[in-house]
Amino acid sequence: MDPAHGTGPDDDADEVHLVARGIATAVAPATGLTDVQADLLQAIASALTGVDVDYRVLEPLGREELADVLAGKDLDYRQRIVHHMVLGELVLRPIPTAVAHRVHQYAEALGVKDDFVRVARRYAQGAYGLAFKDLQRNGFADHVQAGGEGEIQHGPSPAGRGASAPFEPAQVDPELAARWHAFADLPPETLGFQVWDMYDGRGFELPGTPGGAPAYLAQHDFVHVVADYGTNLKGELEVFSFIGRADPDPKGFAWLATLTGLFETGYIPSTGFFDRDVRERVIQAPGMHRRVADAIRRGKVVCQNNNIDLFEVDYYTIADRPVEEVRESLGVPAKGASALEAGSVGLADLAGMSETQQRMIAQRRGGTT
Amino acid sequence: MNQNFSQTISFQVDDPAPIIALLEQWDIDQASCDIMGYMGIRLLADRENLGRYMIIADFGVVDPDVSAADEAARNNARPETQATSAKMLEHSIGEPEYHHFDELYRTDF
Numbered sequence: 001m002d003p004a005h006g007t008g009p010d011d012d013a014d015e016v017h018l019v020a021r022g023i024a025t026a027v028a029p030a031t032g033l034t035d036v037q038a039d040l041l042q043a044i045a046s047a048l049t050g051v052d053v054d055y056r057v058l059e060p061l062g063r064e065e066l067a068d069v070l071a072g073k074d075l076d077y078r079q080r081i082v083h084h085m086v087l088g089e090l091v092l093r094p095i096p097t098a099v100a101h102r103v104h105q106y107a108e109a110l111g112v113k114d115d116f117v118r119v120a121r122r123y124a125q126g127a128y129g130l131a132f133k134d135l136q137r138n139g140f141a142d143h144v145q146a147g148g149e150g151e152i153q154h155g156p157s158p159a160g161r162g163a164s165a166p167f168e169p170a171q172v173d174p175e176l177a178a179r180w181h182a183f184a185d186l187p188p189e190t191l192g193f194q195v196w197d198m199y200d201g202r203g204f205e206l207p208g209t210p211g212g213a214p215a216y217l218a219q220h221d222f223v224h225v226v227a228d229y230g231t232n233l234k235g236e237l238e239v240f241s242f243i244g245r246a247d248p249d250p251k252g253f254a255w256l257a258t259l260t261g262l263f264e265t266g267y268i269p270s271t272g273f274f275d276r277d278v279r280e281r282v283i284q285a286p287g288m289h290r291r292v293a294d295a296i297r298r299g300k301v302v303c304q305n306n307n308i309d310l311f312e313v314d315y316y317t318i319a320d321r322p323v324e325e326v327r328e329s330l331g332v333p334a335k336g337a338s339a340l341e342a343g344s345v346g347l348a349d350l351a352g353m354s355e356t357q358q359r360m361i362a363q364r365r366g367g368t369t
Numbered sequence: 370m371n372q373n374f375s376q377t378i379s380f381q382v383d384d385p386a387p388i389i390a391l392l393e394q395w396d397i398d399q400a401s402c403d404i405m406g407y408m409g410i411r412l413l414a415d416r417e418n419l420g421r422y423m424i425i426a427d428f429g430v431v432d433p434d435v436s437a438a439d440e441a442a443r444n445n446a447r448p449e450t451q452a453t454s455a456k457m458l459e460h461s462i463g464e465p466e467y468h469h470f471d472e473l474y475r476t477d478f
Contacts, residue, residue: 097371098433104404118404125429126373126477127408133400 230352406440
């Protein structure tokens with residue numbers, strides 16, 4: 001498996017199987033891989049490499065053997081393999097201490113020192129408060145703030161970029177609000193109009209207005225349009241899987257790790273912009289493993305095409321361009337058939353909206369409630 | 370099921386603010402260092418004895434071959450723990466009381 005540089009179907013099938021054996025051995029509880037683990041890891045392997053691996057029947061592979069398999073790979077590659085292990089344990093609740101410790105041992109054998117391995121160990125230990133501090137300091141917030149200092153810019157910096165606390169409650173900003181209001185006058189096929197329409201239809205307050213999203217967070221809403229993902233929890237998980245893997249920095253995994261903790265296992269109470277919601281187990285929902293895997297695949301292609309954190313793209317300067325043109329320029333591949341069959345709907349599809357958003361759309365369209 | 374371990378520290382201070390600041394910094398430091406058994410801490414004020422406080426520090430298993438109590442002992446031997454403890458003592462009136470407990474039950478998921 002080659003999550004960083006793989007070429008899909010050309011990946012060496014034997015190596016994919018060996019790596020899968022290592023991942024499965026690292027994350028298996030005493031009773032064996034759970035269905036969610038097996039389905040998710042299988043879907044990711046298939047989406048990234050084109051090789052179908054049945055995780056339920058793999059022979060064990062020790063950490064030193066896995067290290068030998070990956071000896072010629074660079075650190076980023078090995079780190080992404082470790083992230084697959086971490087994802088495989090993050091969907092467990094509780095995470096057995098033995099699993100978290102084993103993943104740590106595999107990471108060490110691969111020469112990877114990774115914040116998320118440590119966060120998962122804290123979850124396993126039951127030290128949720130410390131884990132949250134750890135995630136904030138060394139994963140999530142650290143990554144976001146580092147991203148804010150990046151040099152990749154295509155024009156004027158969007159408001160909020162590089163702020164020391166990008167997810168603090170948004171401030172009223174008339175200039176930013178005016179930019180968003182102006183999107184309404186753009187042609188319907190443009191990125192700007194479609195992101196405005198997404199806000200307007202769902203009753204979201206525009207960035208820069210009272211109650212609007214922080215400018216930094218609003219960056220991910222452009223990605224909803226570009227990648228064509230819904231805005232319910234399933235859509236959010238897809239969009240952050242996509243963004244996280246599109247990030248050339250492996251720390252982009254923070255998005256997926258955080259959203260999994262918020263919406264799947266409840267290990268995380270809040271990020272400041274999303275609050276914990278585990279009423280509906282998202283990854284465990286039918287087909288979601290394939291949708292997440294496909295989002296990771298698409299993100300990987302975007303990473304290879306651009307080498308840009310999608311939170312750092314200045315969407316304001318390309319807001320007047322047709323969405324299709326923006327997709328082409330970023331090299332965003334179409335959704336895979338597997339994800340579509342599994343129910344990955346587009347941004348405009350009611351099935352991709354929360355119940356509240358659906359009610360708002362109905363009101364805007366002249367319905368009753 | 371892993372058995373957690375707790376250490377309690379009872380002490381007297383005129384003002385708990387420096388202790389709170391010390392514990393906050395301790396947590397920040399622990400959150401970004403290599404994982405060990407330390408899970409978290411609570412500082413409680415005694416309502417019947419003003420000026421009396423209790424710290425409850427929890428430890429858990431991170432390595433299946435090392436008990437939580439052993440993790441706590443290892444933690445106690447760390448220079449940073451000794452340094453924090455010494456700073457606490459500077460604020461304490463009299464000698465703190467230490468007690469050690471194995472956890473038998475807790476409300477959990």
